[in-house]
Amino acid sequence: MTTTITEAGNQIIAQFIGRLDTAAAVPAAEAVKPLMEASNREIILDCSQLEYISSSGLRIFLSVRKEAASHGSKVIVRNINADIRQVFMMTGFISLFEIQ
Amino acid sequence: MEALDFHCQLILEEYREALPALERMKEQVTATLREALERNGLIVTAVEARVKTEESLIGKLALKGAKYASLSDITDIVGARVVTFYTDDVDRIASMAESLFEIDWQNSVDKRRLHQLDSFGYNSLHYICRLPGYDMRFELQLRTTLQHAWAAINHDTGYKTGVEIPREYMRRMNRLAGLLEMADDEFSRIRLEITDYRRRVQTLVQNGKLDDVMLDGDTFRSYLQIGPLDRLNKRIAAINQAEIQEAPLIRFLRVLKALKCTTLGDVDRLIHRYEEDAYRLARHQLGNTDLDIVSSAIGLQNICIVCILSTGGGKIGLERLFDVLNGRNSQNTALAEMTYQQALNLSFMQNS
Numbered sequence: 519m520t521t522t523i524t525e526a527g528n529q530i531i532a533q534f535i536g537r538l539d540t541a542a543a544v545p546a547a548e549a550v551k552p553l554m555e556a557s558n559r560e561i562i563l564d565c566s567q568l569e570y571i572s573s574s575g576l577r578i579f580l581s582v583r584k585e586a587a588s589h590g591s592k593v594i595v596r597n598i599n600a601d602i603r604q605v606f607m608m609t610g611f612i613s614l615f616e617i618q
Numbered sequence: 619m620e621a622l623d624f625h626c627q628l629i630l631e632e633y634r635e636a637l638p639a640l641e642r643m644k645e646q647v648t649a650t651l652r653e654a655l656e657r658n659g660l661i662v663t664a665v666e667a668r669v670k671t672e673e674s675l676i677g678k679l680a681l682k683g684a685k686y687a688s689l690s691d692i693t694d695i696v697g698a699r700v701v702t703f704y705t706d707d708v709d710r711i712a713s714m715a716e717s718l719f720e721i722d723w724q725n726s727v728d729k730r731r732l733h734q735l736d737s738f739g740y741n742s743l744h745y746i747c748r749l750p751g752y753d754m755r756f757e758l759q760l761r762t763t764l765q766h767a768w769a770a771i772n773h774d775t776g777y778k779t780g781v782e783i784p785r786e787y788m789r790r791m792n793r794l795a796g797l798l799e800m801a802d803d804e805f806s807r808i809r810l811e812i813t814d815y816r817r818r819v820q821t822l823v824q825n826g827k828l829d830d831v832m833l834d835g836d837t838f839r840s841y842l843q844i845g846p847l848d849r850l851n852k853r854i855a856a857i858n859q860a861e862i863q864e865a866p867l868i869r870f871l872r873v874l875k876a877l878k879c880t881t882l883g884d885v886d887r888l889i890h891r892y893e894e895d896a897y898r899l900a901r902h903q904l905g906n907t908d909l910d911i912v913s914s915a916i917g918l919q920n921i922c923i924v925c926i927l928s929t930g931g932g933k934i935g936l937e938r939l940f941d942v943l944n945g946r947n948s949q950n951t952a953l954a955e956m957t958y959q960q961a962l963n964l965s966f967m968q969n970s
Contacts, residue, residue, distance in 0.1 A: 572909075573860075577911060580863060600952060604956055607903075607957060609909055609916065612940065612953075613867075613913060613943050614863070617944050617947070618945075
């Protein structure tokens with residue numbers, strides 16, 4: 519599992535590649551720390567290469583959302599696959615995130 | 619530069635020397651006001667402050683310099699202004715200022731009370747204040763956004779006093795001031811009535827008179843405060859011993875209206891009618907997973923899904939639900955299809 523952060527204009531894009539399971543959650547949480555400090559930005563959680571997300575992964579997304587909101591930033595989850603979409607639906611997380 | 623006499627030159631020198639201290643005072647006044655507004659939960663349009671420019675001071679001294687013995691006699695060298703949304707807030711902030719600063723009552727003016735019965739004009743409250751520990755006084759202006767707009771445009775005409783302005787324009791500016799005063803009063807009245815409406819709704823909700831309350835954003839929030847979905851959410855969370863993350867439910871208002879709920883009573887009946895099937899849907903979806911986190915929207919989301927499917931809304935109905943909850947996008951078609959397939963084996967689908 520790798521997480522890369524890039525910037526483009528007002529956007530900060532975190533790209534998740536692989537499986538965001540319990541073991542991968544600790545390094546992923548460390549990797550997304552720069553997102554937590556971004557003020558008035560659009561934060562994209564790019565999941566086009568994310569294969570799986572566990573509860574630990576959902577918690578990381580949630581932390582990013584909470585911190586982003588407190589800094590006036592907006593979070594968009596982008597390009598989730600069918601399995602992850604199902605996870606978001608079953609947990610009620612589709613009402614928490616803007617998913618594109 | 620206009621020629622100043624020796625006395626005024628001395629005041630100007632005094633100003634130049636005091637400038638750094640005046641800037642510090644300006645900053646402290648602004649910080650004190652902002653901090654107190656936040657502490658008192660008062661939301662305003664603007665808090666601003668300035669130190670009078672040298673050019674403006676020279677103009678003032680040239681006009682009436684003999685009136686001042688020293689710089690400290692000029693009370694508006696530092697000026698602060700709070701612009702409020704509502705007229706009532708001007709009085710609230712005035713009371714706040716009275717506790718924050720020493721008020722020089724002799725020189726403070728409530729222009730709102732100076733008006734003659736047959737005249738309109740610029741209404742604002744001017745306090746001459748002193749920060750504890752400072753010798754210099756400063757002027758604090760309190761006005762509403764509409765008063766501020768009027769004053770700013772009036773100032774833009776270039777006439778500093780009412781005497782200078784041609785009579786026809788003065789009459790038109792005063793007509794506008796009267797109109798804005800009425801608008802200010804109406805805004806305050808609307809705020810008061812909304813507060814009163816919310817209180818009445820809360821009482822009706824607490825007394826269980828849900829059929830008497832029409833469904834809207836305010837009433838829905840009041841209804842949610844009594845926790846009508848808590849039991850269902852806890853049951854769903856218990857499937858995997860999950861934690862519940864709070865989520866805003868206001869997005870469901872549009873869905874509930876589309877499901878023909880017009881009163882809170884309708885919403886309450888909808889919840890009770892579909893609660894059990896909503897739980898079964900969650901158990902079917904979550905039972906084979908190790909997901910131990912859910913949002914507090916899950917209960918109402920599943921109730922809406924069950925209601926749509928039970929009443930023949932099918933995949934299109936689900937897609938519309940997700941369009942509202944998630945914003946319209948291409949993924950919602952697949953989400954609707956997947957949810958539909960998951961629900962197919964549940965008992966409520968057999969009867970639909």
